Amino acid sequence: MKAPILLLALAAASFGAAAQSNPTATVTAAPAPAPAFTTMMVATIAEQNAATRPADVQANLAKLERAAAAAPTAWEPRYYQARGYLKLGFAGKDDEQKDKLFDQAQTALDQAKKLPGADQAELLILQAYIFQGRIMVAPMTRGMVYSGRVAEALGQAKALAPNNPRLYLLLGNNAFHTPEMFGGGADKAQPLYLKAKELFATFQPATPLSPTWGEKMNDAMLAQTMAGVAASK
DSSP states (O other), rough: OOHHHHHHHHHHHOOOOOOOOOTTTTOOOOOOOOHHHHHHHHHHHHHHHHHOSSSHHHHHHHHHHHHHHHHHSSHHHHHHHHHHHHHHTTTTTTTHHHHHHHHHHHHHHHHTSEEEEEEEOHHHHHHHOOOOOHHOOHHHHHHHHHHHHHHHHHHHHHHOOOTTTTHHHHHHHHHHTTTTGGTTTTHHHHHHHHHHHHHHHHOSSSTTTSSOOHHHHHHHHHHHHHHHHHOOO
């Protein structure tokens, strides 16, 4: 794994996002959220997407905790808590802090997995992203184990939602940060980022609370791969 590139690319990219969700994934039926809850969550999600400082993400996490307490059967607050801790983890000061934040992301995601109505494909994609964070902390010792877990999670997500753009974004990340000697590199990642870009352009979220992150990150990574491919010619 290309640890320095992974740190810079994913840490920077994780602090901005606008994308579409997957409306076709199989989910368990759940009661429709109350209008007031939906309005509050839409604003809270927008705040998380716009957050550029760790303090802002921490404040957003506190709001999500209150949302989870107010609607304990809703999966979205726990999902976005997991994403918030993931963002903080990629921006962590040291490996120990990053791992603790990824632990918190995993705890929140595990809670979301137990709740009705959760979009299973989106949960699997975020799970793969947490695994990619684990690799970033210690690529030499964790790469072999966690790369397999990333591939497994994304494979399951693809079976549920083959047209989810975040799926191809993370597949592209996996390819980009895999050494060329092991079948990775910019030329392998570029088609995946292009596929994600195509899907982001037409995809519509399933609900107002569906995940909407990833497009800006994909654009940044696509530009990086295009530069890499051009430089290699």
